[in-house]
Amino acid sequence: MTTSAIEDFAASVGAERGLDLAGYEALWQWSIERPEQFWRDLWNRYALTPSGGTALGESDEHVLADPVMPGARWFPGVSLNYVDQILRHTGLPGAAIIGLTEDGGRTEIAWSELASQVAGVAATLREFGVGRGDRVVAYLPHVPEAVIAFLATASLGAVFSGCGQDYAPEGAAGRLAQLRPKVLVWADGYRYGGKWIDKRSDSAELAALLPTLAGQLVVRIGDQQAQPSGDRPSGGELSAAAIEFTAAAGRQADLITEPVPFDHPLWVLFSSGTTGKPKGIMHGHGGVLLEHLKAVGLQGDMDSGDVFFWQTALSWMMWNYQVAGLLVGARIVCYSGHPLYPDADRLWQVVESEKVSYFGTSPGQLQASRKANLNPGSDHELGALRTIGSTGSTLAADLFVWIDEHVRQGIPVSSISGGTDVVTAFAGGSPGIAVVAGELSVRYLGVELESWSPDCTPLVGEVGEMVITTAMPSMPVGFWDDPDGERYRAAYFDHEWSDGPRPHVWRHGDWVTLTERGSIVIHGRSDATLNRNGIRMGSADIYEVVEGIDQVSEGFVLGVDGPGGAYWMPLFVTLTPGSNLDDALIAQIRSEIRARLSPRHVPDEVIVAPGIPHTRTGKKLEVPVTAILAGRSDVAVDPRSVDDPDLLGWFRERGAEHSWI
Known part of the structure; x- marks a missing residue:
């Protein structure tokens, strides 16, 4: 029987320290009671080495000098660079990064090519004046060039931040301009839902909104041969301050990583910014390195034999999380395109063709697979698939059951919860831990x-x-x-x-x-708590029930406080094609909620909506829309941070129609 990485870690640490760490609960308890021991032993497991002439001392204070939040001080005096851990694996055979598009385009970057491409881009950034602490920003789809740009930036001790090209220029600038960047990396477009989305003019507009730029790197996607002839945009002229990304990546240069302090900023991720200016959240080189080695290497049980694919976008922290596969020598798969185009089977085709061992997705994609009556386990060769991950919203219990019945019986499902705030997961699945439908297995x-x-x-x-x-x-x-x-x-x-x-x-x-x-x-x-007659309830519980009904595509339940203690709890739904919200469906929704939750959960109204508003990373806008329905005049939702801002007006009209407004 093969021992998982986390079991091996527990056994070796237990033997060395004379501890009984058998069983996950014992290991977890030790990790939170003696964090200085746990993080040192994780450091040693992956043979991390300080750089720049620094060394890791032997006392506990050299790991955790001050445990008090906020501002806990980790590994004081240690210098390193996130990129060094990835460079350890460049002798591996095969591809490090795979790039796929929805129309079948495929590129790959071999491990043997990775360092040279990063070195070439780093040399170009250096010529633009980028050095330690400077910012490089990206306006890109989920393509391998984004990973190379990030690694090149980090190697210089500069700070990276990315934004997906689904953002309009002004919305992207609302984030990236805060950083006063020196270089912008952008692509000429991407293919989504069967259409070519030309982003050249938007990228030029974004560049104009970034007055601190010293240079630009341009990724040519539309000119690649995978782009069908007759549907290919022309190349266009580049300004004197812009260089083709392929030219930069192809330069001959030595890759020399810059040692930086443990807490030196690695990247800036942004909050959704739905109700105010997006917050730029900085994470450090060392903290991310250790946390991601733990999350991917131990909890995810990944190493150089794995293929890691999480369907994500540059604006979402799961992009940063997926890059961590390179830290353990795993191959990562970048997918640019609509996850359900031309149909709900698309990502399962990717899992098969790329022999993916860890497939990360969303409840929405799994729900779409279920409602399309897919049987991925029998329709595809998924022998390499070892774990399915899910995040973005709560994974309903019935989807755990669907995976077990239609993908593979007993396959581990790791529903994880974390956030941009810590760029990792607080809880999720772990090797050897039984999966219970609707639950995150462990802290x-x-x-x-x-x-x-x-x-x-x-x-x-x-x-x-x-x-x-x-x-x-x-x-x-x-x-x-x-x-x-x-x-x-x-x-x-x-x-x-x-x-x-x-x-x-x-x-x-x-x-x-x-x-x-x-x-x-x-x-x-x-x-966004629902609080009817003093009884608190979570919206996720209602979504699990409602979205399990075949005719319902998505639910959106809100609790709106009114004058004199009045309370309105509407349930908005979008429907699957061909379905209608008739009396029978409304009765079914009410009955399911009453039977599976409680009579107190039954909504006051069920209303069909043209769509459900989300942040750009897919989270439902429960808090601001609740305020909109209440008729509050102080609600300031930035439409640039919403996937379909026109929906906000529709919900405002529904609130105005309610009797107490």
Whole structure:
């Protein structure tokens, strides 16, 4: 029987330290009680080496000098570079990065080519004046060039930030211009839903909105041979400050990585920005390196024999998470295009053709597969597939069952929950842990996740606020343009509890249940709680029931406070093609909710909607739309951060039609 990486880690650490770490719970308990030991032993497992003449001391203080959040001090005095860990694997055979498009285009970058391409782009960035601490930003689809641009930037000690090309120029500038970047990397377009989306003029407009630019790198996708003839945009002229990406990547140059302090910024990720200016969240080289080695190498059980594919976009933290596959020598797959084009089977075709071993997706894609009556397990050769991951929203219990019945019986399903805030997962699946439908199997190592009552009492088997009570290395090193840390503290730590402030506890904003088995159930955002007659409930519980009905494509339930204690709880739904919201379907929805949840969960109205508004990373806009329905005049939703901003007006009209408005 093959031993998983996490089992091997527990056995070797237990033997060396004289500890009994048999069983996941014992290993987790040790990791949160002795974090300085855990993170040192993880460092040693992956043979990390400080650079720039620094060394890792032997005392616990050399790992965790100050454990207090916010501002915990990890590995003080240590210098390193994230890219060095990836360069260890360049002697591996085969491809490091695969690039796929929805129309069948395929490119690959071999491990043997990776360092030279990164070196060439780094040399070009250096000629543009990029050095330690400078910013390089990308406006790209999910293509291999984005990974190369990031690695080149990081190798210089510069700071990277990316934005998908589904953002309009002004929306992208609302994020990227904050960073005052020196270089913009952009693509001429991408193919989506069977259409070529030309982004040359948008990219030029974005460049004009970034006055600090010293140069541009241009990725030519439309000129590649995979683009059908007759549907190919012309090349266009480049300005003097712009260089073709292929020319930069093809340069002959030596790759010399810049040693930086452990907490030196690696990248800036942005919050959704739906109700205000997007927050730039900075993570450090060392914290990301260690956290991602743990999450991908131990919890994901990946190494150089694996193929890692997560369907994502440059604006979403799962893009950063997938790049971590390179840290353990795994091959990563970049997919640019609509995940359901030409039909719901597209990504399963990718899993088969690329022999994917870890397939990360979303509940939406799995739901679409179920409703299309797909049978991936029998229709495709999925022998290499070892784990299915899911995130973005809560994975309903019936989708766990669908995977078991239609993909493969017993295949591990790792539903994970984390966020842009820590660019990793707090909880999810792990090797050797039984999967229970509707649950996240374990709290990840080094993550002291608890469920708290309003008086800060830890709860088991009851719904409470999700908190993190000990520091994690990948917690932000700060927010961009927040020199005194005020916005950072306000986001996670400045919350009043019933017994007073708890300034050293991370409050994440989710309702969760921690079970007696140590698994987690996510009920939804605590700032979008449904509270009917004093009974709190999570929207995710309702979505699990409603979206399991064949005729319903997506649900959107909101609790709206009105005057004099009035409360309106509408359920908006979108329907599958050919379905109608008639009395029979409304009765079925109400009946399912009443039987499977409770009579208190039954919505006041069921309303068919033209669509459900989401952030660009797919999260439902429950909080701002609730305020819109309430008729509040102080709601400021940035339409550039919404996937379909026209829907906001439709919901405002529905609120205006309600009797109390």
